């Protein structure tokens with residue numbers, strides 16, 4: 001069982017979420033390649049996919065969306081899990097509504113799509129990004145819930161075992 005885990009990040013927080021998922025899978029003896037979607041030239045030889053993207057202006061990054069388009073046929077034929085990292089609704093304890101990511105994912109019918117709360121670290125952003133994030137009501141902080149991330153990875157592991165049993 002070999003998994004490709006892609007993560008698309010502008011400022012690192014999504015890559016770090018992906019790294020925790022990859023680590024968890026490896027601890028369960030699942031072989032994982034982690035890559036940025038724009039660096040992937042072939043998806044041959046993978047049994048399943050985990051795709052993650054930061055959410056900017058309510059969308060996945062162009063690189064993440066492009067990945068789903070380039071490999072649509074393979075992705076539609078294999079198990080796919082998806083995660084988004086964003087800040088919308090964090091004040092209520094919930095990240096953005098996954099369905100807002102829209103047709104990109106719905107067309108692939110992922111096994112699951114989860115939205116993790118991300119990080120707003122103004123000092124890492126340029127002035128424009130900072131202003132947009134503040135206009136969106138973001139409060140400074142790292143809202144990532146590592147227990148939630150590992151639990152989601154564990155659910156994937158269970159599902160993979162069921163698939164191959």
Ligand SMILES: Cc1cc2nc3c(=O)[nH]c(=O)nc-3n(C[C@H](O)[C@H](O)[C@H](O)COP(=O)(O)O)c2cc1C
Nearest residue numbers: 009010011012013014054057058086087088118119
């Ligand atoms: C300019 C800007 C726009 C953003 N737009 C959204 C958004 O539409 N929805 C959302 O949930 N989070 C939004 N966020 C929050 C980011 O998704 C969050 O900071 C995330 O952790 C960034 O991931 P990264 O560090 O991997 O780039 C925005 C952040 C910035 C700076």
